[in-house]
Amino acid sequence: MQKEHNLSKNQKIIFDLIDKSGGPMKAYSILFNVQKKGIKAPLQVYRALDKLVEIGKIHKIESRNAFIACQNSSCQISKATAFSICESCEDVSEISNTKLSKYLSNFADESGMKYSKYNLEFFGLCKKCKSK
Amino acid sequence: MQKEHNLSKNQKIIFDLIDKSGGPMKAYSILFNVQKKGIKAPLQVYRALDKLVEIGKIHKIESRNAFIACQNSSCQISKATAFSICESCEDVSEISNTKLSKYLSNFADESGMKYSKYNLEFFGLCKKCKSK
DNA sequence: TTATAAATGTTATATTATTACATAGTGTTA
DNA sequence: TAACACTATGTAATAATATAACATTTATAA
Incomplete structure (x- = not known):
């Protein structure tokens, strides 16, 4: 059984944004997009990102310093990640x-x-x- | 046949430092270490690093923002890299x-x-x- | 309910990397 | 050699990414 994680307010806001974007997002672009929701500081973003990565809801694309929503419905394999990255359009998708x-x-x-x-x-x- | 790359002055200084260190080094730690040799600015370091990565003499450890000398004597597989990273001591080695x-x-x-x-x-x- | 952990808010700062512009060296080839 | 293209260098400024430190609040569980 998978543990159900109840996301906190900031975590939810940030996860929803990344998830809806459909692609990788960078931390400061996230920050810019959530300022109207009251999240004002980089640290607030990074803290939520850290947690989301930890529980496998998002993954970090290390070569791009960007974050993408987990595309495996199960969200269980955050310890074993593989991505394909287009070097021209920078499109990223998770390989399952x-x-x-x-x-x-x-x-x-x-x-x-x-x-x-x-x-x-x-x-x-x-x-x-x-x-x- | 592998193309012989004649490293420039800065490239040689920086490659030798990384190579002798035996492990991954970060850009600003490299900078600190080569200042006595006349390399004063971050850009000088990053330019040499870019070139060394391009020709396969070093690799970037993306998850650590660090650079390590290629440990495959052939230095031919810079397009296909694999590393093992110890999460405790941060030791890195290239897997061949x-x-x-x-x-x-x-x-x-x-x-x-x-x-x-x-x-x-x-x-x-x-x-x-x-x-x- | 009280104590413990998790999350938040805020300011400042550290770390990593690039832009822009000027100059100098190297190699080729006419 | 002279002219050219290409690569590398030097320098200053700044952009982009990420964390430290500290105070407060909210959620969870004993």
Whole structure:
């Protein structure tokens, strides 16, 4: 069973914004968009983002310093994330591919390290940009 | 055949520093360390870093905003990078595993996107930190 | 209900990275 | 060599991203 997280006021405002945007959003763009709702300071945004990342409602796209709503309905795999990023239009989508996630979750090498998390970012041209 | 890149003065200074450090280094820590060699401004550091990343001599650890010397003697796979990161001591090492890189380089899904690059970061506890 | 944890509000500041513009060096080729 | 293109450098200013420190309030659970 998945734990139900009751989002706080700021968390809800910020999650809804990111979710509705349908793509990655940057922290200060989020800030700008929620100022009319009373969220005035960067820290308020970052705190909500931290929490949302922690509970898996959003993910951080590390190479872009941006945040995107989790697109896996289950929202259970925040410790195993994979994204495809178009280097032309900067469109990002989350990859949910069972084989890939199994392969990576079970990956082990000779280092003696046990991996508990991973983040994978693929880069290329999306269908639209390829055909331009 | 691999193209030989003759590093410029600043590029050489900065590459040598990162390489000798044996681990990831942050841009402003690099700056601090090379000031005695006449490199005074952030931009001088970032320009050298950009070039070194471009030619594959170093890689950026995106989740840490840090740069590490390429540990694959060949230095040919800057478009296909994988790292293991210890969340306790922040030790980073580059993973060179033929199976993994083949698997990821050939990965394709239904999105119609052709991936030309990827970056994978694994997180966990290294051997040392695990046994503490 | 009281104590504990989680979230909020606010100001200031730290860290990471780029823009803009001027100058100098390197390599090619006419 | 002279002219050109290209790469790299130097410098100042500033933009973009993120956190520290402290006070207060709200939610949760014992």
